[in-house]
Amino acid sequence: MALGFLPRPIRELPWLMLICVVAIAGFSTLVLYSAAGGRMTYAQPQGMRFVLFFGMAIAISRLRPEWFKKAAFPAYVVTLVLLVVVEALGFVGGGAQRWVNLGIINLQPSELMKPVIILACAHFYSLLPAREIRGWSAIWPAALLIGIPAGLILIQPDLGTATMVVFGGLTVMFLAGLPLRLFAGGIAFLAVALPIAFSFLHDYQRQRVFIFMNPETDPLGTGYHITQSKIAIGSGGLTGVGFLNGTQSHGGYLPEPHTDFVFATMAEEWGLAGGIFLILAFALILRWGMRVATDSRDRFSRLAAAGLTTTIFFYVAINLMMVMGLAPVVGIPLPLFSYGGSAMMTVMICLGVLMAIERQNRREARRG
């Protein structure tokens, strides 16, 4: 290999995945530069954050998976406590209590909970003897592990993050081998329970669901987000209207053009080509993640790797479905691409852990 001259730790980095990550983040700074009207207002902090978190991910990749396994439950407890603190002390941001001010940064503990719930569930199932997998004891502890933080996040209220925590936990349960009929039953139960749960939603959440189903009914009200987002994506065509030429984002028609709806900002200026490029880059990262999972030998690593990969998947999928009008507007950013540090931190933690597991896989493969 041409890179043979490099020391092994560097040579053995997952280069394709890292190139994809850097490409996404680089593209992000371009789009944010345009979204700010040709200024570095968003692009510069975003770039600096990326470098910081990228370094953090590399640092995490040097740890051994055993360490995560040990840290899973303590981390879970700490994050849970932080969630409670948010309820008690957190100040109101964007109409919902989601942040706790730690002096230097506004920490969003619900964001941390996304990788932590994966690690905690993975650890739980790695402890569970194989024969127990079809018993009650395989379900209720996991249900509690997932249910408590999800409930706390839901009352913040943050439907999007709560959904992701539940999905992440369920993914690990599914991969751990719980009987399929449980999931089939669960889906049947949801079909019945959803209409009832709907009546407990906040007005604005209910409104979002209604509008999601038919955004054109309220183009200037709550449906505005989805309608404007589709207009931005739709007017981009195959190759977009050109860098810095987007009128939807620059004219202020597109809401939150640099955060949740940054994909639409990108799509207007770069078109379908830019969109396919992004989706492809994320798909390569996800494929790498699933490979890491299937290559793992021990149960914890397998479950954690697949779960973390799926967490990244949920981010991307929910955000893209949202901006394309396939899911309600729930406030999930596009990781690495949207302006903001929380999601980037989460995803970088996920990638760091995945790289650490991959290093272990390589070691074990060398060992035979």
Next chain:
Amino acid sequence: MKRRRFGGGPPVTEAGQTQSFSRRAFVLGTLQSGVAVLLAGRMGYIAIAQNERYRDLAESNRVQTRLIPPRRGWIVDRHGHPMAINRADIRVDLIPDFIEDKDRLIAELTRLLALPPEEVQRIRADLERGEGFQPVPVAEHLTEQQYYSVKVHEPDLSGVSVLEGYSRSYPAGAAVGHLLGYVGTPNQRDYDAENRNPLLITPGFKVGKEGLEKVMEQRLRGRPGAARVEVTARGRLVRQLQTLPDVSGNALRTTIDAELQAFAARRLGEESGSCVILDCNNGDILALASMPAYDPNSFSDGISHSEWAMMREDERHPLINKTLNALYPPGSTFKPAVAMALMEAGVDPDETVSCGGGYTLGSRRFGCLGVHGPMNLHRAIAKSCNTYFYTMGRRIGIERFSAMAKRLGLGQRYDLPVVSQSYGTIPDPAWKQRRYRQEWSQADTLNAAIGQGYVILNPLQLAVMAARVASGRDVQPRLVLDRYPPARPLPFAAASFEAVRSGMAEVVNGNGTAGASRLPLDGIQMAGKTGTAQVRNIGADRGRAGAAWRYRDHGLFVFFAPVVQPRYAGAVVIEHGLGGARAAAPVACDVMTFLFDKAKAEERLAPLEAQWGGNIAERMARRAAAWANRPAGAPAPGDPA
């Protein structure tokens, strides 16, 4: 211990679990790929298949059509001299919907435009109660420097609209105030009345609010132009794309003689009164002056609350058009109409009535202003002898002379483009029965015969009467210059007209009540009739010079000139002027002089204006300043203390 199980079959082993994991991870991976394909497909559908639709939507988002207010048609006088024109102007408005930080914005504008505190308060009040769509005017007539200073800051001032447009200007100022009215920003009622016409909420667009501007609105308005502009979601202009020019409104040519109108208004001076001049052969209104008046220029800019309060509380009523909307007992100016009725009723004009200073009806004494001795029709008009008109009026009866009065235009409503006209009363028994459910009495007839009692009229009607007497034609007053069929002769004997006209000529040029107001011209004489209308009947010295101004008698004068082949007729009413000969006739004399010899008339007016303290605009400015600087807490004039 028996464990409840969800699955039957053999117990799960570690190896089985690994297999199951591989299967399920594969399913999950496939699912993820499926979603990726779905998303790519969805994006392709939106961006490619529906590209055209969304491009159109983006376009309609971005591109707005903005109306360009049409230039309003000019109002010109009969000679084409401009009376209401448009002046290039720069104005600043606020669009409430687009304002981000109201307080900062107002503070910034106050600094840039040096807005007085009163204006700032008004802008705040307008913003409070305004509907988001309706622009709130901030300032008009910006100087070049102000324009550039606002323009430079415009990108940071969301919600501010700076427009280069036109504003209405009235060169004659207050002299044409009541006649032309003024324009103003449409209010909610205007907007609703026109089915929410978007033009009405376009910044800078104004509609007629009074006078001809209001009545002739549709004719003067024109068709708006349109500009396609690229805007941001907050309404800020990005660039202009395309412009369709406006079509300006049609000019309106009035019958008014602008110079005469201005002169009449000036000649009214400090008095509260009105002057109407007609072409007595065709009814063209040459002057329709009512003073004091508001300056339509300042009204069109939006009048301040203090200016408004000053006008409302002025006992000279600058807000009322006294040619049309003020009613007065005509007093002796009614006598030409009664005299016409006497002639038509067959009264011999040479028959004399001996005036012993009054007339006795039962136990009541009806006074005359003098002891005139034997009076015939001619001398009775010249001397304005009440006794003659009591006697003769009673002889022919109320029905006959009230019918004549109506035929001569009194108490009538005319087909004129005016916002409103008060047409007063020519009483008769049927009217009294209807109005008061009372029998008509002989005393009522006597009062009516000298233009008192129930008779009330507006000055335009008196001018029409004078015109009909002068020309013998059924002239209709009109304000818009156009081709009209000639006025038909009135069905009365030429001798009747001759008798009344010669009596009226005697009033001014012979041994009559207005001898002091002869025209200072060679070969042109004016005929007229004085009148004094009681404001209050309080004892012997009612309404005399010693009384408070507002209890003094009104002075009236109706007239025409020349005496031979009359061309012009008119009426002057001076409120609380004490008497027709004293207050009204001199005004009429000077205004009629102006029609024949402008230089001479100006010569006569110059010393008067010097005495009053300047021209109309100067006097109004002084008055406004005095009002603004009045001691705080002092009761406003006319305040019910």
